[in-house]
Amino acid sequence: MIEAFIFDMDGVIIDSEPIHFDVDVQTLDYFGTTIKKEALEKYVGMTNPEMWGLIRQEYNIMQSVDEIIEYQLANKITILQTLNIEPIDGIWELIIELKQNNIPIGLASSSPRVFIEAVLKKFTISEFFDCIISGEEVNKGKPAPDIYLEAAKLLGAGPRNCMVLEDSRNGVAAAKAAGMRCVGYINPNSGNQDLSGADLIIRSVRDLNVSIISREMI
Template sequence: MLKAVLFDMDGVIVDTEPLHRKAYHQMFNDVSIDVNEDLYASFTGQSTINICKRLVDHFNLNETPEYLVSLKREHYKIFFENGDLQLIDGVLERIKDYHANDVTLVVASSASMLGIKQIFERFDLNQYFSGKFSGADLEKSKPHPEIFIKAAEFTGFKKSECMVIEDSTNGIKAAHSAGIFCTGFKSKHSSGQDYSLANKVVSSFEEISYSKIVNIIS
């Protein structure tokens, strides 16, 4: 029986990808590197610090990963403050649905904790969620399962009573490796991702309303 839902944030709760893309590409320009689409797509679901470590290694940069992170975050801050952000269609209704049915909600995102808090304050989501986990604060990034293992432990429920909602290849791999039921959310905001390891694939939050999903989790 469903007792807890572990939400990814980017692409599931809110579509910040366009802002992140602009911030990353501005940072790429700052350090004069050419990141092709295949390489950029492989970053989806990973923390900023791990992405920047990969960039330093891949391009043999003299700059530190931490410096790249600072550049990217400064650009993102500007875009975030001036951008037009909206919640993903149907997600607020589903969050309220789960919360009303006493399901424990936790966000488990590769975004920084600052980024998570910015989104939660902007859209008044704190009232529904019991916990927040940032992959940037952990040793391992998705597709490593650490973030979902810790988030599930936080709820106090068995992994068999939890569900992850993810939209990225790396996030789905992480949930699968953690041994937690994973719903792959396939939308216009998450193209080019692999959903083959997801237990269920949906394109609308209506498909995973509490009444429809509560007894699938066992």
């Protein structure tokens, strides 16, 4: 039985991973470090503090994590506001169908709250979500299960009766660690992500509907 459906955001609702990759590469360049996009793929789905903490240590960056994030996040929001972009194909239809079937909807993103709100405002989509939570608002970000367990709690749903839509290895691992069913969406722009831990893998959000969700929850 499906009690709640929880969306990741980056790479699922908005095709933002190219933005993240480009800004993160430019951010590291600004602070004197050269890195290729492919080297950032393993961090997809992680929170900013956790990602930059690891990168800062690996590349011996002198600036603090807070300084790096301040520069990076300001650039990302500026770019987001100037882009002519729509939600990923099929997202609107899936959200509307879920609402029509009275299935509570949550959003659980590793992005900072300010970026989440900027995306939802751009798409005028906030009202559809019964709960919105950032990975920076729980003790541990993805691949730890904290964010999904908190989303289930806020939605009043049992983890085993929740389904998650994710596009990253870290996100899938978090959903499964929370004891939830997980759909892995293959988004080529999210890089080379191992989604083999998902219960169902799709190549288009249009391949997912309430009928398939209900079947997968049996």
